[in-house]
Amino acid sequence: MQGQQQNIANNKTTRRLLVVVVAMFGFGFALAPMYSALCKAFGINGRFVEIQEGNYDAKNKVAQITKVDEGRSVTVQFTASRNQDLNWEFRPMENTVSVHPGEIRTAKFYARNLTDRTIVAQAVPSIVPGQAAKYFNKIECFCFTQQTFKPGEAREMPLRFVVDPNLPNKITMLTLAYTFFDTHQGQAANDVHDSSITKLAVHSVTTDAH
C-alpha cells in the first residue's frame, strides 16, 4: 500500500534529521573548545592562556630577548578593575609608561581588601591589541599566583615585564588590563541580582558590551 511505504519513508527521514539535530546541539557546545583552541593558536583574544593554565615559563621567554631596541618606544597603559562582587580597591600606581622593547621595567599595582573577611583572589591579565599577547613577557607578576588578603589589608604588588623587540612595528601602544576575581566567585556571582546593578548594567549595554 502506498500509505505504508510513505510512513516508512517518513520515519526514516525523521530519524536521519534527528541525528542532525543532536549533532548540531553537540556542535554548539563544541564551539567552546574550538574557540579556545583557535584563540590560543593565533594568540588573538589577548588572554595569557599559559598563565591561566599555569605553564608559563617566564625565564625561557626572557632568555630569548637579547637586545634593547633603543630606536623606538612603546606606550604601555595599565588598567585595573575588579569583578563586581569583590569589594576591593585596586588600581595601577602609574597609568602609563613608555618603554623601549627589550628593556626590563617594573610597574606597581595597589590593592586593598575593603571587607572584613579574608579573601583569596586571582588577577587575570589581558591585553589590547590581542595579537600583542605573545610579545608581552612577564618576568614577575602578582597574577602568577593567588593572592591572600586579610581583612583591611593593603599591598603594593609588582609587575616586572619586558616587551619583545619582535613586536610588529605597527603596534605602538599596548593596554594591559587586570581584573581581580574572588576565587569563590563562581557561586557568588549568581547571588547578585540587586536590581540597581541590573539597571546599571543594562544602561551601559551599548557601550560596554562591544
Added chain:
Amino acid sequence: MSEHHDKPTGIKRWLFTTNHKDIGTLYLWFAFTMFLIGGAMAMVIRAELLKPGMQVVDPLFFNTMTTMHGLIMVFGAVMPAMVGFANWLVPMMIGAPDMALPRMNNWSFWILPFAATMLVSTLFMEGGGPAFGWTFYAPLSTTFAPKSTDFFIFAVHLLGFSSIMGAINIIATILNMRAPGMTLMKMPLFVWTWLITAFLLIAVMPVLAGAVTMMLTDRNFGTSFFNAAGGGDPVLFQHVFWFFGHPEVYIMILPAFGIVSQIIPTFARKQLFGYASMVYATAAIAFLSFIVWAHHMFTVGMPVAGELYFTYATVMIAVPTAVKVFNWTATMWKGSMTFETPMLWAVAFVFLFTIGGFTGLMLGVAPADFQYHDTYFVVAHFHYVLVTGAVFAIIAGVYYWLPKWTGHMYDEKLGKLHFWLSAISVNVLFFPQHFLGLAGMPRRIPDYAIQFSEFNFMSSIGGFAFGLSQLLFLYIVIKCIRGGEKATAQVWDNPEGLEWTIPSPAPYHTFETAPEVK
C-alpha cells in the same frame, strides 16, 4: 488515512486536530496575536522616544520592552506565521493529503502558546523580565540578569523544540509526499524556499538551544562558558549566538522570498523569470548564511584578517540576493500587470527589501560598520528587511491566499487602503532612523540628545500610524472570514499551482488521491 475522517467540533477540534489546514490556521492566528502584542510593546518604545527626556517608562522597563518586542516578533510572529503558511500550502502545492507527521504537527503548534505565555509571564516576575536585548549577550544575560531569566531560557528551549519539529515535518512532507510527476525542479518556489529554510532550522535551532543551555549552567551550576573569571569568554557567547543568529535572519526571509515568487508571476501574467536560478540562489544564500556570522561582531576586536574575511563573505551574499531581485523585476518586465492588493504588497516588498539589502551591504563592510554598529542605522536596516521584507510578504500572502482559505474575497478597497496606509507610515517610521544612526544615535536607549528630536518625533508618528493600520488588517481578515463575494477555485486570473485546482474554500481534505502532475 481514513481514520481522520470524523471531525470533532468546538474547542476539541482545535486542541486535537492533526489536519494541516486547521494547524495552519492556528499558527497564523497565533502569529497575528503575537504580532499585536509585540506591536503594543513597540508603541511603548516609540511613545518613550517621541520626545527627548524620560516620560513614559523607566529605563529598565524600556529595555525590557525592546528585548521582549524583538523576541516576540522574531519567535512569536514572523517564524510561526511562516510555518502557518507552510502548513496550509505545502501539502496543497505538492498534491499531498496532509503533512507527513500529522500528530507531531499538533505538538509543534501547541507547544507555542505555552512557550509564549512563559516568556511574557517573566514581565510580572520579581526583578522584571529580560532586559538584555533580543540577542541576550552574556554577561548581561548571565551574571547580571534578573531571576526570571531561567524562565526565558526554558521558553527559548520550547520554541526551539517547536521549530525543529515543524522543520522535520516540512522536510519529510516535501521529500516523501509529492504527487507523482512533481519532481523537485517542478515544485513551486514557495515549497523550495521552505525546504531550504527547514534545513537551516534543523542546523541552527539546536545551536541556539546549546547557547541557552550554556547560559543556564553558567547561571545555576557553576560552569564558566561565558565567565572570564572561570576561564571562559563572553565573546564566545556572541560567536555561538550569531552562528545561530545570521542563518536565523534567512529563516525569516527565505519563505518570504517564496511567497513573493508565487504572487508576482500571477499579477504580471508571466512565468517566473529564471526559476532554476531562483532555486540555486536560495540555496547559495542558505549556504553563505553559515559563514558570515561575525559581521555582527566587527567591533569586538578581531584580527584584521578576520574582519577582511567576514567582510568579503558578507558582501558575497549580495550576489544571489541580487539575482533574486533581478528575477522578480524581470518577471514584471513587459508583463500585463494589475495591482490587486497582494501585488501591491509584493511590489513594495521588492522595492523596500532591496533598500534593506543595500544598508546590509554598507554594514557588511567592516571599517564602515565601526561607525554604524549599535546605532539606529542598524535598527533601520533590520526593520527594512524584516518589516517591509518578511512582514510585508506575510501580509501579501494572506491577501493572496485568503480567498482560497475562506472562500470569500476580501474587501479590495479596504485592502488597498491598508496597503497605502502601511506603506507610507512604515517609511515615515523607519527611514528617518537611517539619519539618526548616521548622526550617531545609539540603539537601545530610552533617552537621547536633543539634536535627534525631529527625526525621532517623525519616527514615532509613523510608528503609531503603522501600528493602527494593522488593526484595519485584523478587521479586513475577520470581515472576509464572515462573508463577502464568493471566490472561484482559481480566484485570480490563471494563477499557476495545484492549490488553485481545488475549490474555494479548500475542503477539509484535499488530494486524498494524488493528482497527476505533467
